Amino acid sequence: xxxxxxxxxxxxxxxxxxxxxxxxxxxxxxxxxxxxxxxxxxxxxxxxxxxxxxxxxxxxxxxxxxxxxxxxxxxxxxxxxxxxxxxxxxxxxxxxxxxxxxxxxxxxxxxxxxxxxxxxxxxxxxxxxxxxxxxxxxxxxxxxxxxxxxxxxxxxxxxxxxxxxxxxxxxxxxxxxxxxxxxxxxxxxxxxxxxxxxxxxxxxxxxxxxxxxxxxxxxxxxxxxxxxxxxxxxxxxxxxxxxxxxxxxxxxxxxxxxxxxxxxxxxxxxxxxxxxxxxxxxxxxxxxxxxxxxxxxxxxxxxxxxxxxxxxxxxxxxxxxxxxxxxxxxxxxxxxxxxxxxxxxxxxxxxxxxxxxxxxxxxxxxxxxxxxxxxxxxxxxxxxxxxxxxxxxxxxxxxxxxxxxxxxxxxxxxxxxxxxxxxxxxxxxxxxxxxxxxxxxxxxxxxxxxxxxxxxxxxxxxxxxxxxxxxxxxxxxxxxxxxxxxxxxxxxxxxxxxxxxxxxxxxxxxxxxxxxxxxxxxxxxxxxxxxxxxxxxxxxxxxxxxxxxxxxxxxxxxxxxxxxxxxxxxxxxxxxxxxxxxxxxxxxxxxxxxxxxxxxxxxxxxxxxxxxxxxxxxxxxxxxxxxxxxxxxxxxxxxxxxxxxxxxxxxxxxxxxxxxxxxxxxxxxxxxxxxxxxxxxxxxxxxxxxxxxxxxxxxxxxxxxxxxxxxxxxxxxxxxxxxxxxxxxxxxxxxxxxxxxxxxxxxxxxxxxxxxxxxxxxxxxxxxxxxxxxxxxxxxxxxxxxxxxxxxxxxxxxx
Amino acid sequence: xxxxxxxxxxxxxxxxxxxxxxxxxxxxxxxxxxxxxxxxxxxxxxxxxxxxxxxxxxxxxxxxxxxxxxxxxxxxxxxxxxxxxxxxxxxxxxxxxxxxxxxxxxxxxxxxxxxxxxxxxxxxxxxxxxxxxxxxxxxxxxxxxxxxx
Numbered sequence: 001x002x003x004x005x006x007x008x009x010x011x012x013x014x015x016x017x018x019x020x021x022x023x024x025x026x027x028x029x030x031x032x033x034x035x036x037x038x039x040x041x042x043x044x045x046x047x048x049x050x051x052x053x054x055x056x057x058x059x060x061x062x063x064x065x066x067x068x069x070x071x072x073x074x075x076x077x078x079x080x081x082x083x084x085x086x087x088x089x090x091x092x093x094x095x096x097x098x099x100x101x102x103x104x105x106x107x108x109x110x111x112x113x114x115x116x117x118x119x120x121x122x123x124x125x126x127x128x129x130x131x132x133x134x135x136x137x138x139x140x141x142x143x144x145x146x147x148x149x150x151x152x153x154x155x156x157x158x159x160x161x162x163x164x165x166x167x168x169x170x171x172x173x174x175x176x177x178x179x180x181x182x183x184x185x186x187x188x189x190x191x192x193x194x195x196x197x198x199x200x201x202x203x204x205x206x207x208x209x210x211x212x213x214x215x216x217x218x219x220x221x222x223x224x225x226x227x228x229x230x231x232x233x234x235x236x237x238x239x240x241x242x243x244x245x246x247x248x249x250x251x252x253x254x255x256x257x258x259x260x261x262x263x264x265x266x267x268x269x270x271x272x273x274x275x276x277x278x279x280x281x282x283x284x285x286x287x288x289x290x291x292x293x294x295x296x297x298x299x300x301x302x303x304x305x306x307x308x309x310x311x312x313x314x315x316x317x318x319x320x321x322x323x324x325x326x327x328x329x330x331x332x333x334x335x336x337x338x339x340x341x342x343x344x345x346x347x348x349x350x351x352x353x354x355x356x357x358x359x360x361x362x363x364x365x366x367x368x369x370x371x372x373x374x375x376x377x378x379x380x381x382x383x384x385x386x387x388x389x390x391x392x393x394x395x396x397x398x399x400x401x402x403x404x405x406x407x408x409x410x411x412x413x414x415x416x417x418x419x420x421x422x423x424x425x426x427x428x429x430x431x432x433x434x435x436x437x438x439x440x441x442x443x444x445x446x447x448x449x450x451x452x453x454x455x456x457x458x459x460x461x462x463x464x465x466x467x468x469x470x471x472x473x474x475x476x477x478x479x480x481x482x483x484x485x486x487x488x489x490x491x492x493x494x495x496x497x498x499x500x501x502x503x504x505x506x507x508x509x510x511x512x513x514x515x516x517x518x519x520x521x522x523x524x525x526x527x528x529x530x531x532x533x534x535x536x537x538x539x540x541x542x543x544x545x546x547x548x549x550x551x552x553x554x555x556x557x558x559x560x561x562x563x564x565x566x567x568x569x570x571x572x573x574x575x576x577x578x579x580x581x582x583x584x585x586x587x588x589x590x591x592x593x594x595x596x597x598x599x600x601x602x603x604x605x606x607x608x609x610x611x612x613x614x615x616x617x618x619x620x621x622x623x624x625x626x627x628x629x630x631x632x633x634x635x636x637x638x639x640x641x642x643x644x645x646x647x648x649x650x651x652x653x654x655x656x657x658x659x660x661x662x663x664x665x666x667x668x669x670x671x672x673x674x675x676x677x678x679x680x681x682x683x684x685x686x687x688x689x690x691x692x693x694x695x696x697x698x699x700x701x702x703x704x705x706x707x708x709x710x711x712x713x714x715x716x717x718x719x720x721x722x723x724x725x726x727x728x729x730x731x732x733x734x735x736x737x738x739x740x741x742x743x744x745x746x747x748x749x750x751x752x753x754x755x756x757x758x759x760x761x762x763x764x765x766x767x768x769x770x771x772x773x774x775x776x777x778x779x780x781x782x783x784x785x786x787x788x789x790x791x792x793x794x795x796x797x798x799x
Numbered sequence: 800x801x802x803x804x805x806x807x808x809x810x811x812x813x814x815x816x817x818x819x820x821x822x823x824x825x826x827x828x829x830x831x832x833x834x835x836x837x838x839x840x841x842x843x844x845x846x847x848x849x850x851x852x853x854x855x856x857x858x859x860x861x862x863x864x865x866x867x868x869x870x871x872x873x874x875x876x877x878x879x880x881x882x883x884x885x886x887x888x889x890x891x892x893x894x895x896x897x898x899x900x901x902x903x904x905x906x907x908x909x910x911x912x913x914x915x916x917x918x919x920x921x922x923x924x925x926x927x928x929x930x931x932x933x934x935x936x937x938x939x940x941x942x943x944x945x946x947x948x
Contacts, residue, residue, distance in 0.1 A: 045882045046829055048840075109895025413875065414890060414898065420863035420873075424849075425831045426916050428876040428885065428909060429898065437897040451894040471881050478909060479829040628832030629825075629842045656843065664830035665842035696832055697849055697856070716850065746829070 004435040005029040006067075006370050006378045007442075007464040009347065011571065013401050014385035014504045018359040023368050023380055024349035026464070027067030030372035035353055036062050040365040040381065042491035042749065043470025043484035046662050050491060050749060052470055054369065061355040067372070070350065072463060073223040074441035075110070075233030076343035077209035078284075078295045078305035081225070085281045085301060086119050086205045088245040089196040092279075093117045093128045094160035094173075094253055095207075096318040098336065099236035100452035102151040103134030109440050109451065110341045113137065115210030115232040116159065117241050119203060126197040127210055128161050129232065136174040138163070143193040147174045149186040153236075156318045158257075164247035165196040173250070177318065188250070207241055207284070207295065207305060208234040208339035222348040224308045233341035235452035239286065239317045240335050244279040252276060259283040260298040270300045287335040290314050290327055290598050293345075293566045295337075310345035310458050310564070310575055312338040314598035316591065325593045328601050333593075340450040344443035345567070345575055346462040357384060363392050363501040365399075365490055367470070381468050381483065383502045388514045394769045395500040396519040397493070399486065400528035401461075402505040402535075402561050405576045407482050408465040409436050410445035412587065413475035424628040424698035427475040432466035442466070446530075446578050447587045455588035457604075458564065460575045476627045477670055477743075479663040485745060486525040488662060489552060492748035496762060498769075506573035508535045509563065516542040521768040524618075526553035526745045527671070530561045530578060536607070539617055546732030548768035550761075551618035554723065554742045555671035558584065558614055558622060560607055564599035581605030583704040585625065608704060613680030619728045620673035620681060620738040624721040626699030626714075630669020630743040631691050632659035633725060639688035643777045644727045647688065647737070647763045651756050657689055657725075658757045663746030667757050668694070672723035673740035683785035685728040691741070692722035725760075733773020737764045800929035801857040803921060811921060814855040818917050821848040822910040831910060833859060859917075867923040874901065874919060876912045887912050887919075 008025040015021040027033050037059035042050055080086070095117060104111045111132070118127025123142040131137040131146055138145040138161040151157060156177040163170045172189040203211045204225065212231030215223075223229045242256050260283035261271035269277035280299040288296035290313045295305030314327045317335040324330035355368070363386050367379040383399055386392050412419050413427040414437040420426060429437075436442055440451055443463055448456045467474070467482065474481030480488065493500050501519070508515045509532045516522055516538055536557060543549050559578050567574035580586040581595045584606040597604050607614060615621035635653050639645065651657070658667025668691035675681045695715025705720065706713065715721040723741040730736060739761070747757040767774065804811035821833045827840025833855065837844030849856040866873065872892040877900065878885050885906040888898035906912045927933075 047882055048827065048829075105893050107891070107893045107896050109893075415894070421860070424863075425833070426874065426876050426913055428878050429888070430878045430881065434877065434897055437891075438895060440895045473878070473881065477829075478831055627830075629828060629830045629834070629845065631842065659841070659843040662829050665828040665840070669830070696834065696845070698832060 004378070004431055006033060006372065006376045007466065008368070008370060008378060008380045009462065009464045010368070010380050010382050011462070012382060013461060013573070014383045014507055015357050016385060016387045017357050017361045020354050020356045021382060022351045022354045024070065024347065025065070025352040025370060026070040026349065027372070028069045030067045030374050030376055032064050032066050033370050033372045033376070034064050036369045037355060038367055038369045040367050040470060040487060040490065041494050043472070043487040044480050044662055045471050049662050050752065053491065054367070057366070059355050061353045065353055069219065070222060070347070071219050072344055072347045072441040073229065074309060074344040074443060075209060075230065075341040076307065076309035076311035076339045077230055077233065078207035078307050079225065080205040080282070080303050080305050082202050082204055085245065087199040088281065089165035090163055090246045091126055092160065092162040092244040092246065092248040092253060093242070094158070094256060095241040096156060096158055096239035097236060098156050098318070099130060099151055099153055099234070100454055101235040102130050102153050110233055113232050114234040115206060115208065116234060116238065117207055117243065118210040119199070119205045121200055121203040121211035122213065124198040124200050125203060126163065128159060129210070130234070136172060138170055138172045140170060140193045140197055141195065145170050145172050145189055145191055145193065147172060147186055147189050149174060149184070152176060160253050162247035162253070163193065168192045169247070173253070202228070204228060205243070206230065208238055221350065224306070224348065234339050235341055237315055237336040237338045241284050243281040244276070245281050246279050248279065259285060260300070262298060285335060286313065286337045287317070287331045290334060291565060291601065307337070309343040310460070311340060311343050312457060312598065314594065314596055316593040320593055322593065326596050328596070338454060340452055340454065342440045342443055342451045344441065344463055345460045346570065347464070365487065365502060379469055383504055385503050385507055386501055388511055389518070391501055391518045393499040393501045394520040395498060395765070396516065396522045397489065397500050397502050398508060398522050398524050398528070399502055399504045400482070400525040401573070402530040402532065402576055403525070403528055404465070404468050404482055405459045405461055406446040406530040406559070406561070406578060407467050408445050408459050408461070409442050409467055411436055411448045415448060419475070422627060423476055424626070428473070428478055429475065430472060432469060432472055433475070436466060449588050455580060455590060457579050458575055458577050462570065462574055477663055479746065482527055485527070485663060485742070488745040488749055489523070489526065492753055492758060495749060495753040496758070498765070505531065505535055508538050510572050512538045513541045516547060517545065519547070520771060521548040521550060521765065523550045524552050524556065527742045528553065528556040529558045530576070531557055531559070531607070532561045532563065533602070536612065536617060543730040543734045543736055546730070546734040546773055548734055548774070549618050549736045550764060550768060551620070551736060551738040551740070552745050554673040554740050555622040555625065556614065557607055557617040560602065560604050560610060562597050562600040562602060566599065579604030582609065585702060606704065615676055616680030618736045618738045619685045619726045620675050620724055620740045621679055622702055623672055623674040623705065624695070624699050624701050624715065625671040626696060627670055628664070628696055628698040630661060630664030630666030631694035632666045633657035633668055633689040633691050633723070635689045636687055638686040641686055643729070643781055644686050644688055646767060647727065647760060649763055650759050655756050657760065658744070658747045660750045660755065661743055661747035662750065663743035667744045667747040668723040668741045669743035671742045672699070672721070673738060674720060674722060674724045675726045677787045681726070682728045683787055684781070685726050687724045687726050689725040690722050692719065695721050729774070729777055735768065735774055737768070800927065801854070801861055803858060803861070803924045803926045804854065805926060806922070810854060814852060814858060815918060815921070817848060817852050817855055819914055822914045825910050826908055831913060862920045862924065865924065865928065867920065868925045871923065874916045876909070876916070879905070883907070885909060885912050887916060
């Protein structure tokens, strides 16, 4: 059904002039394809607007290239290269498991047996599996031993299997950790199998998968290790795997749960007992190196595993006691890794073409436009970002790339039947959604649940991200969202003839204040919801020292993100992590004890619950959301204050502000921010316009703003369901203007930029981009103000 | 639980007509709600629809939340060419399995399939559901599809 035969990505989001950017393309069908570098100006195909606009760029890489198929080998696992110790005749394998999909639907995308621990491929070797029927299974070559007892999902089990090559006896143990009254016993299964494991050279030892095949073909090169394709990806947690080279008794297996225990001066072996230390091949401790992509072996051979495709770590283990939620302080209770069959950290495709960006290239939104003679088309977006100190403009557009990564390849329209309640209509799916619905290997967004239903908290940019595309309407709004919505802003800047630089979240995160301080004004995207701590620090430092911030959207500065340090060797900002903790708008909810990031160890969730109120960044913070239609603003009397009246030059007091637009049909819509001096808005903030009272029943107050469920929370009833356009000064001639609605930018290019939203934003931008500090406010504006007690005349009257 | 109005009932005819009028008025809006625009394609003033017809409002909420009867999955709109053509499909309910088209009708706007799905759901959904006599084991295992993801 789906026509997307060309997909691709680049190695960078932001590339400096004079540097090289690499592109990776999957061309599944057409013999060749054409590449054209284009400057992106508008990506909205709405017939009431200017339509898709791109500009041809003369680039050395513009050419025809041979097409080739490239695929993503998704699914996380641990892998250890073949070695003589692994080629054992007798063995014991053991681990704890908390499977999430022990038995899958026959149509499920990776239906079949799942590997827990294995050195097994194509009927040779040994391995512990969950079989297609959801039962524990030992395989010795082609022989299969199973308990016949389906494994309960979302519960801890201890599992083990031993095989004695001398006697030919295999024993399989499945010991559920929770026994309900009517659960049948699962006795160990003891049986003879036909012969010792045969070993295929180069078949590795794997955890959470098994080796499907050794493959010299080109499509296997993007697997890790290259040429070894995994199958049977396991969904669920796996804790404390042990591999020994003889058949252990049940008592020895019990002792072996302790694992290798090196480190004591008086000890002469690696433990847990002398005889057992001689049996250990590997004794892995996933609580060690939680912030890495290695699986630490505490045993004598230090057979550390490579952990591929970034599964979720810092997950509670089988022994979690609930007394400490921070893995750094109770590390031994965090020995589990949650593996998923759709994890992906890097598509690992081969490079198809590169562009050496000229040293004088203007900063802007760009894309590699890829087309075929058969009508195929894809865009690979990127940004040319000037080096710090070589800024090209007074204006910087801060492209919310962390938020793009958070929304990368979202599947909500497909997975979430209940999403209709959110959008208040039937979702509309586009080509990108259709492609992703059957290509789960492209990974999901941080809004999605994994294919096993667990929360998705890590997102990589080294894969085709089909939601960062022009000509893409998002189901949430039936209109552009994130990348294409931010192009509305770019389209307007171009219409008005402004010169602007583009910088990304990544740049601000890594370069801090230096990335911002040479600009007179920084403009945000429409929905910079996801941010790292260093980025927020830089924004505060910038506005505090006189920088000007134009906050063009809503629901920003909301979620805590961190870039995973284990991927720094591949570049900046490769994998971002976020946990959905105790509150906030959450499409999934982290389990108890799983609030801390695996990468940086910091507490995840909302910045608000780390004591960093979103309203403190630009003056307003999220109050509500609804996704049916948008509305408009009216000015308040505070817009006549001499501190801000300049913003409304050329706009009548009674004008309807933004009762038009390409997102919901108005400037005030989708997600809305308000001023709240109790939540971080500076007490001197002016509300210059508001959409109060105009929203539909689909708009609901955010859950972090109320303590218990009650009626009266929607846009037809609740006073906080509104958007406030707000202004406040910062020290040293700086200021923030908050436009407080995600739909806002969708009104800017309306009527070719001839409209009152365009006028307002133009007035603000012209003032903010001027050199030097802003003119000081009138002397009588300097007065003492409280937070709750911010309106002395009113409070005096009530007292 | 609110009752799904029966075929042939005046109530059913009324909410279908109101829904249709809302969808007609939303043509041209980059978004959609079951409300009447004061002028077609202009959300400055909206009225009617879910804000004024209580039965329509409640029936729509129930439809959005619930699964159709007979084990069928949810209906969706599939855009087959941006801003040009749309069709109606049905979700597979299994991860990795794409939705399938339910018929050959091709629409030239976003709103008409919304209305047709509304009518299809009136036909597909049971008049009453959600009372003790409708209990099934799935109630214990979140098979009601209410969760967002």
